[in-house]
Amino acid sequence: MAAPNLTRLIYRNIRVNTDVASLVILLGLPAMYLIFFGYGFQSVIQGTTGGSATSYLAFLAPGIMAFQAVMAGTVGGSMLWADRRWGMLAQLLVGPFTRIEYLFGIMLTSLLFGLGGAAIMMGIAVVLVGSTTLTVTGALVVFGSIALGSIFFGSLMLLISALVKSNNAYNSIQVLIIFFVNFASTVFYPFNASLPGALQVLFSINPLTYIADTARAGYTGTLSGHNGLEMLVLAIETVVLLILATRAYLRSDVSTE
Amino acid sequence: MSSLPTGTPLIEAQDLRHSYDGKVFALDGISFSIGRGEVFGLLGRNGAGKSTLIKAMTTLIQPTSGRLRILGLDPRRDGRRIRxxxxxxxxxxxxxxxxxEGNLDxxxxxxxVPKAERARRAEELLRRYGLEGFRRRRSFDLSGGQKRRVQVAREFMHDMDILFLDEPTVGLDIVMRRTLLDSIRTEVDRGLTVVFTTHNLEEADYLCDRIAVVDAGRVLALDTVANLKRLYSGKRTVDLSVAPEDGPRFFPALVEAMGSTATITTRNNTAVLLVDDPKPALAGVVELSQRLGVQIEWLTVRQNTLEDVFLRSIDRSDTGGPHGRP
Structure with missing residues (x-):
């Protein structure tokens, strides 16, 4: 018996997007952030704060897990972009699939990439810094926040790839988003009052801050009501963005001609 | 494939109209019917509306108005069942x-398609389309013709009732083109219905049972290849060419001189005359050229081809009718 349509689309998405280059971007880049930034900045932070040998790595590790949500989102947007660019979108849509199935195929593939990448980063983190505080509940919170974040960033990238017409524009926007979202969040450094005012605003409205904060709290067993509020805001933003992305995609021209 | 009897209408279009911008109609009142086991050709220039028609029939776009039934189903409601x-x-x-190999699988x-069946079909298609030597090459690394072969072969990985081929032979060499056309013909003999767009009139002549000449979103002529040619049966075609600078004064004079004895179409410095008897036409052309001091570069007489049908249909569309007798 043939697998359901959505399963077939997800299998296809994984199969055509797990080449070496894609995996290096998806997993290698965050792993390099974790290792190079973790050990590199550790010495600076140790020198200025006198922190323990693994304290910055321990801070950074959950942030890098959260960063997988952004990477998964970019993979989702790139899948739509590449399928449109190389004619497979139109080809699939004259096959036995609906537009919505195709869209959800991409979203769920992004989700799987996000969760898989986060699990690998968690494995690396456990090896590098250990985890004596991670509980089942904490792990569920980590993966839950990353799942929500993957859908958020997947929707954002799908929206952009549905609207933007040129490859260069798409790539430029994607690089800019990754940069701003990544470095104006609590992935690499904590939010504190000494940050410039503009950066504080960017930190506060950046969904990746919510994901990183919640993942970190889940990983270190320090969950609070504030994390629940952050997830609620993120969930609302995700629903809005998903609706916008779906509308833009349904209205977009599927052909390459 | 469908167990319906040969000839049962599988595609029915009535007064199809489609506009992308609400102003210009890419389809402008197209009607036709295609029966099971038929190879239906769509001939037309670039931008004639062929691809838009294919998109409508494959449910990629919804026509602005008109009635379309594919396999007895309404594309608006039953898109997936059609696809x-x-x-x-x-x-x-x-x-x-x-x-x-990966693309086919x-x-x-x-x-x-179940795994064992996929493997069997892929082997057969790789062999049929001469792709065995490239099976482990990435599709994007292939030449244009090889890519086209993969694209066509891939479609035969699954069963279908109707196959839409939008200029499938572009980039193929002569041998592979004939292999593809023969392969399609074999599938048609098994009951497959084919809608085929092409610029290549020899292919259309070789493969198609019926042809619709499409231009500006309208069907200009629709009939069997034999009947379309018969429209001009008993007639001969005279082709002639003059120096480019002589065309503007020679051709109007030629139209006037031939009167109702010839249907004349002109393009740049060439003219095509459709006549019942080529002898007086040839004499008239020579006499006129001598009188006007125009040198004929070449002058030939031949049987009508599908290309003549196509060009005359298109010419009617451009000018509202050819010169001389209709």
Whole structure:
């Protein structure tokens, strides 16, 4: 018996997007952030704060897990972009699939990439810094926040790839988003009052801050009501963005001609 | 494939109209019917509306107005059920980032073809389309013709009732073109219905049972190849060419001199005359050229071809009718 349509689309998405280059971007880049930034900045932070040998790595590790949500989102947007660019979108849509199935195929593939990448980063983190505080509940919170974040960033990238017409524009926007979202969040450094005012605003409205904060709290067993509020805001933003992305995609021209 | 009797209408279009911008109609009142087991050709210039028509029939776009039934189903309501029973080779390239073999297998998987059957079909198609030597090459690394072969072969990984081929032979060499056309003909003999767009009139002549000449979103002529040619049966075609600078004064004079004895179409410095008897026409052309001091570069007489039918249909569309007798 043939697998359901959505399963077939997800299998296809994984199969055509797990080449070496894609995996290096998806997993290698965050792993390099974790290792190079973790050990590199550790010495600076140790020198200025006198922190323990693994304290910055321990801070950074959950942030890098959260960063997988952004990477998964970019993979989702790139899948739509590449399928449109190389004619497979139109080809699939004259096959036995609906537009919505195709869209959800991409979203769920992004989700799987996000969760898989986060699990690998968690494995690396456990090896590098250990985890004596991670509980089942904490792990569920980590993966839950990353799942929500993957859908958020997947929707954002799908929206952009549905609207933007040129490859260069798409790539430029994607690089800019990754940069701003990544470095104006609590992935690499904590939010504190000494940050410039503009950066504080960017930190506060950046969904990746919510994901990183919640993942970190889940990983270190320090969950609070504030994390629940952050997830609620993120969930609302995700629903809005998903609706916008779906509308833009349904209205977009599927052909390459 | 469908068990319906040969000739049962599988595609019915009535007064189809479609506009992308609400102003210009890419389809402007097209009507036709295609029966099971038929090879239906769509001939037309670039931008004539062929691809838009294919998109409508494959449910990629919804026509602005008119009635369309594919396999007895309404594309607006039953898009998926239609798409489950059709195959489409689109004009533009479409590949996944994997090997030739991987593309065939993955495409079969997407259509729900069981693994063993996918392997069997892939082997057969790789052999049939001369792709065995490239099976492990990435599709994007192939030449244009090889890519086209993969694209066509891929579509036969699944079963279908109707196959839409949008200029499938572009980039193929002569041998592979004939292989493809013969392969399609074999499938048609088994009951497959084919809608085929092409610029190549020899292909249309070789493969199609009926042809619709499309221009500006309208069907200008629709009949069997034999009947279309018969429209001009008993007539001969006289082709002639003059120096480019002589065309503007020679051709109007030629139209006047021939009167109702010839249907004349002109393009740049060439003219095509459709006549019942070529002898007086040749004499008239020579006499006129001598009188005007125009040198004829070449002058030939031949049988009518499908190309003549096509060009005359298009010419009527451009000018509202050819010169001389209709």
């Amino acid at each position: 489950e029973r059709i195959g489409v080779v689109q004009q533009s390239e479409s590949f996944d980032f994997t090997t030739v 993955l495409y079969g998987y997407l259509w729900g």
